[in-house]
Amino acid sequence: MNTISSVFLTLSLLLISTPLVAQGSATWDHQGPLPTGLDIRDVEVLSHDEAWIASEDGLLYHTLDSGITWSKLTLPVQFIPSMYDLFFLDSQRGWAIGNNTYRTTDGGQSWTLLSSSSLGTSYKTHFVTPQIGWISGFSQVCRTSDGGSTWTCATLPKSGACRGLFFVNAEIGYASNIFGDAFKTTNGGISWSQVLSGGGSNLNTIWFSDANNGFICASDRVQRTTNGGTTWQEIALPAASFMYAGVFLDAQQAWLVGSGGRVLSTTDGWNTATVQGLSAGPSLWGVSFTSTGFGLAVGNRGRILATGDGGATWSQRDSGGMDVHALDANDPAHAWAGLDQGDVAYTTNGGAQWLTVAVDGFSKFGTVTGVDFLDDNLTGWAAGEDDFFGGTVGVISKSTDGGRTWVQQYNQAIGNAMFEDIAALSATTAVAVGNQNFPLPGDLLRRTTDGGLTWDNVSPNLGAYSSVDFVDTQRGWAAGGQIIASTDGGLTWKKQYDPQYFVNDIDFSDAQNGWAVGEFGSAYRTTNGGITWIKKNVPGSVSQAMLTGVSAIDANVAWISTGTDQVLRTLDGGSTWSIENLPFNPGVPAYPRCAEFLDAEYGWIGGGPRVDNGGPWLRKGDVPGFSLLTSRFPRGGTATLNIKGAAPGEFVILIDSVNGIGAGPCFGNVCLGLLPKIFVLASGVADAAGAFEFSAPIPTTVPIVDLHAQAIRVTSLPSAPFEISNTITTAIEP
Numbered sequence: 001m002n003t004i005s006s007v008f009l010t011l012s013l014l015l016i017s018t019p020l021v022a023q024g025s026a027t028w029d030h031q032g033p034l035p036t037g038l039d040i041r042d043v044e045v046l047s048h049d050e051a052w053i054a055s056e057d058g059l060l061y062h063t064l065d066s067g068i069t070w071s072k073l074t075l076p077v078q079f080i081p082s083m084y085d086l087f088f089l090d091s092q093r094g095w096a097i098g099n100n101t102y103r104t105t106d107g108g109q110s111w112t113l114l115s116s117s118s119l120g121t122s123y124k125t126h127f128v129t130p131q132i133g134w135i136s137g138f139s140q141v142c143r144t145s146d147g148g149s150t151w152t153c154a155t156l157p158k159s160g161a162c163r164g165l166f167f168v169n170a171e172i173g174y175a176s177n178i179f180g181d182a183f184k185t186t187n188g189g190i191s192w193s194q195v196l197s198g199g200g201s202n203l204n205t206i207w208f209s210d211a212n213n214g215f216i217c218a219s220d221r222v223q224r225t226t227n228g229g230t231t232w233q234e235i236a237l238p239a240a241s242f243m244y245a246g247v248f249l250d251a252q253q254a255w256l257v258g259s260g261g262r263v264l265s266t267t268d269g270w271n272t273a274t275v276q277g278l279s280a281g282p283s284l285w286g287v288s289f290t291s292t293g294f295g296l297a298v299g300n301r302g303r304i305l306a307t308g309d310g311g312a313t314w315s316q317r318d319s320g321g322m323d324v325h326a327l328d329a330n331d332p333a334h335a336w337a338g339l340d341q342g343d344v345a346y347t348t349n350g351g352a353q354w355l356t357v358a359v360d361g362f363s364k365f366g367t368v369t370g371v372d373f374l375d376d377n378l379t380g381w382a383a384g385e386d387d388f389f390g391g392t393v394g395v396i397s398k399s400t401d402g403g404r405t406w407v408q409q410y411n412q413a414i415g416n417a418m419f420e421d422i423a424a425l426s427a428t429t430a431v432a433v434g435n436q437n438f439p440l441p442g443d444l445l446r447r448t449t450d451g452g453l454t455w456d457n458v459s460p461n462l463g464a465y466s467s468v469d470f471v472d473t474q475r476g477w478a479a480g481g482q483i484i485a486s487t488d489g490g491l492t493w494k495k496q497y498d499p500q501y502f503v504n505d506i507d508f509s510d511a512q513n514g515w516a517v518g519e520f521g522s523a524y525r526t527t528n529g530g531i532t533w534i535k536k537n538v539p540g541s542v543s544q545a546m547l548t549g550v551s552a553i554d555a556n557v558a559w560i561s562t563g564t565d566q567v568l569r570t571l572d573g574g575s576t577w578s579i580e581n582l583p584f585n586p587g588v589p590a591y592p593r594c595a596e597f598l599d600a601e602y603g604w605i606g607g608g609p610r611v612d613n614g615g616p617w618l619r620k621g622d623v624p625g626f627s628l629l630t631s632r633f634p635r636g637g638t639a640t641l642n643i644k645g646a647a648p649g650e651f652v653i654l655i656d657s658v659n660g661i662g663a664g665p666c667f668g669n670v671c672l673g674l675l676p677k678i679f680v681l682a683s684g685v686a687d688a689a690g691a692f693e694f695s696a697p698i699p700t701t702v703p704i705v706d707l708h709a710q711a712i713r714v715t716s717l718p719s720a721p722f723e724i725s726n727t728i729t730t731a732i733e734p
Contacts, residue, residue: 026601028582031351032320032615033302035061035070040298042245042286044086044094048294048636052108053286053304054083054096062108067296067306067317068634068733075102076113086286087125087133095148097122097135103148105130114148124165132170134189136162141175143189156183157194164216166206174214174229176203182216184229195229205246205256215270217246217256222270235270247287247295255311257284257297265311276311280358294734301341308635308734313704315733320345320354322615324606325369325384326421327549327596331726332627334377335596336403337606337616338368344382346403348729350629351604351618361395361408362386370421370432370468371403377661377727378402381452383432385418386411394419394444396432398452402661402729409452412436417444420466420480423490425473427451431490433478435464445478447490460484460493467505469514477530479506479516485530496530505594509552517547517560525574527555536574542566548607549594557600561592567605567619580619585612592617599624628654628711628725633698634733640695643711643725646686651714654681654694660708661727669720673727674710681709698732706731 038055045051053061053070058077061070077100088094096102099121102111120137127133131147138161142153156162160177167173173189176182180203182196200218208214212228219242222235237243243258256264261281264273277284277297284299293310296317297303304317322345326338337345337354342362345354359368359382366386373380380399385392394417396410412419415436422432428451434444443465446455463481470476476486483497483506501519508514516524516533521543524533538547542562549561560568565582582605584590590613597603601621608614623629626645633639643652657664657674664672672678686692711725 026619026621028580029351029618029620030583030615031347031618032318032322032345032354033611034319034615035072035304036302037322037609037611037614038302039300040285040302040304041082041084041098042086043288043296043298043304044088045288045290045294045296046088046091048290048292050091051288051296052086052088052094052096053296053298054086054098055302056082058083058098058100060096060108060111065637066294066634066734067304068632068637073108073111075100075111082121084121084123085125087127089127089130093130095125095127095133097125101125101135101148119151119153123161123163126165126167126173128167128170132188134165134167134173136165136175138162139177141165141185141189141192154185154189154192156192157181158183158197163202163204164206166208166214168208168211172211174206174208174216176206176216178202178204180218182206182223182229196223196232199223199232199234202244204244205248207246207248207254209251213251215248215254217243219243219258224270237264238273238275244284245286247289249289249291253310255287255289255295255297257287257299259283261299261303261305263287263297263305263311263314277305277314278316281356306734308704313734315704315731316353316355317733319351320356320615322354322356323608324614324616325367325593325608326371327594327604327606327616328371328373328380329596329598329604330373330375330377332598332602332623332629333726333728334373334402335604335616336371336373336380338371338382338384340367340608342366342368342384342386344368344371344403344406345616348377348402349632350728351616352630352632352730354616355404357404357406359397359406361397361406361411363388366395370419372422372424372430373399373403374424374427376663379424379427381409381422381424381430381432382406383419383422383434385434392416392418394432394434394436396422396446396452396455409448410446410455412444412446415444419444419446421468423468423470423476425470425476425489429473429489431458431468431470431476431478431486433465433468433480435480443480445490445493449489458491458493460495462493462495466503467507469507471508471511475511475529477506477508477514479503483516483524483530483533497524497533499524499533500535504547505549507550507552507558509554513552513555515550515552515558515560517550519546520544521547523547523550523560523574525558527573538568539566539577539579541579542568548592549596549605551595551597551603553597553599559595559597559603561595561605561607563591563593565590565592567592567595569600571600582613582617588612590614626711626713626723626725628709628728630709630728630730632733633707633730635698635702636700637698638695639698640693641709641728643686643692643694644690645725646690646692646713647715648686648688648690650686650690650716651683652686652692653683653712653714655679655710655712656681657708657710660706661729668722670722670724672710672724674708686713702732704732704734
């Protein structure tokens with residue numbers, strides 16, 4: 001039996017069926033960035049379950065489930081600080097330092113602001129007992145003998161930010177600065193002597209096994225001594241390494257993290273190094289491991305990576321540090337978000353986790369402003385703009401694996417071009433729209449009919465466009481300064497309407513019913529395919545607001561994002577509106593940009609900024625149709641799969657595949673969305689609410705693999721005896 005099927009067999013043997021309680025009123029669930037979109041500067045793993053992270057703005061986060069969920073602690077601050085380092089002697093006693101220094105003696109339930117705030121910014125701390133410890137700052141190291149209540153400082157022989165600090169005992173210690181200088185003390189930090197110069201830029205991590213044997217790590221090399229710093233052996237790290245922080249378990253086993261998400265590991269004291277981590281991603285600033293091989297690495301934009309096998313495999317633990325500019329969703333499980341910094345986030349489990357990937361063709365100065373996937377949840381395109389030297393390039397990239405990987409297909413480097421949106425019509429046809437500013441301001445429309453190998457100019461030269469939507473392979477609309485329509489798959493276009501204000505988004509539910517929204521509270525509705533457009537009044541609180549996104553459900557229902565915390569819904573074609581408020585954190589500006597709903601109750605709003613109020617918000621009303629949703633699957637946790645939308649008493653079947661999602665076998669007029677081989681995982685009877693739940697504990701020894709599943713309901717209709725749900729893919733996490 002192969003690995004994946006054995007995993008499902010293990011889960012199926014443990015499955016317990018329990019009824020679901022029908023959900024009442026809808027709620028808004030903030031799905032990312034979680035736990036934060038701020039840069040995370042350090043992490044301290046205390047056990048496989050418990051860890052702490054420190055971020056910008058003086059925030060600490062604590063987890064008791066290996067980083068699946070986090071609780072935020074706001075420290076007592078005198079001003080807005082940055083946090084740079086964490087140090088725990090045990091689960092109860094710890095210190096957090098940066099522009100201020102804090103101490104806890106009760107496992108983080110409370111934190112005390114220490115007097116070291118008067119010492120300036122501190123970068124590193126180390127304690128050898130609950131009372132005796134040190135902090136390093138700019139050109140100095142300060143010592144405490146009372147747990148941090150008071151400090152005595154000593155100036156180092158060379159100036160520079162001191163980012164490396166380690167003490168062997170209460171007397172012998174080492175410090176290093178970003179300019180390649182290292183220092184040693186033998187009297188507890190009262191005085192220091194220089195023991196290394198030119199050791200490499202950004203000396204950041206120090207570790208000694210005793211007074212003589214130890215390491216100091218730089219961005220691209222490691223310095224090793226066996227005689228207390230009298231002499232050093234320089235060891236080069238692999239090419240293209242620029243490392244910021246590290247951790248040692250012993251003299252043989254260690255890890256370094258750095259630029260571009262790179263992780264380096266060694267099992268022989270840096271005689272050899274192995275490149276680990278994801279292929280690309282935000283830079284990493286901190287790393288921490290347990291002796292059993294569980295580790296967390298943290299970095300820019302809220303990035304958290306986890307490993308359970310000593311770094312052989314890493315997976316994203318955070319749920320997208322994202323500033324959302326575009327949304328697309330095909331069912332309750334599969335959705336995509338276009339982000340700033342040239343990224344796309346995708347979810348295959350209804351937003352339980354959003355995974356962020358870099359899109360080929362975009363740099364970190366780019367923005368993905370449009371994303372659209374076909375119903376197979378595999379084939380899709382992303383479009384946007386990439387900034388360079390004051391100009392912009394329009395970029396189009398394609399994915400054939402649901403957004404996990406991307407290949408650039410087109411860029412428009414002439415004319416300060418930018419694509420604003422894209423529509424996927426079929427596996428071969430897509431249309432991208434935008435604008436360019438040279439030689440004259442104007443529209444930018446490109447079309448492919450060969451899967452993206454070539455892109456033809458189909459611009460009608462009628463103005464700039466911000467949005468495009470197709471209801472089938474022939475009929476579509478684009479909007480911006482005008483609303484234009486196509487009846488031949490985007491080959492030719494005809495102007496339909498000149499709105500009073502610029503249109504930001506257009507969306508049709510079918511060939512007749514559509515909405516367009518834009519500046520100054522402008523909302524337009526058509527019921528005849530765009531032949532005529534009627535301006536509809538929106539509530540006074542947003543009548544002058546920027547209406548940023550619209551999602552048309554049917555002839556009567558539509559959702560609008562307003563660029564504020566207010567989301568609009570109409571159930572009668574715009575005659576009346578209800579207002580729902582996103583539960584934003586007060587005092588933090590927010591800007592919702594887009595709306596993507598599946599029906600009148602269930603869908604997403606996306607926007608920015610990436611901190612606190614950014615990312616996707618899911619409105620958790622009744623799940624549409626016959627659906628399958630899942631939780632995250634952490635080792636040692638619980639796997640939960642929820643089937644919803646069956647009729648009460650109907651028989652439901654949960655199936656799984658060893659090979660992933662795709663065009664599966666058919667029986668009658670029903671074709672499965674899983675590739676063979678397919679196994680029955682479990683079955684049961686839907687409760688009075690038409691729901692069924694399967695749950696099982698996940699053994700800590702289960703392999704790190706992706707799991708794929710789908711549900712089948714057995715109906716009482718002779719013409720359609722079976723109905724299948726959406727597919728889901730979720731990963732076993734370390």
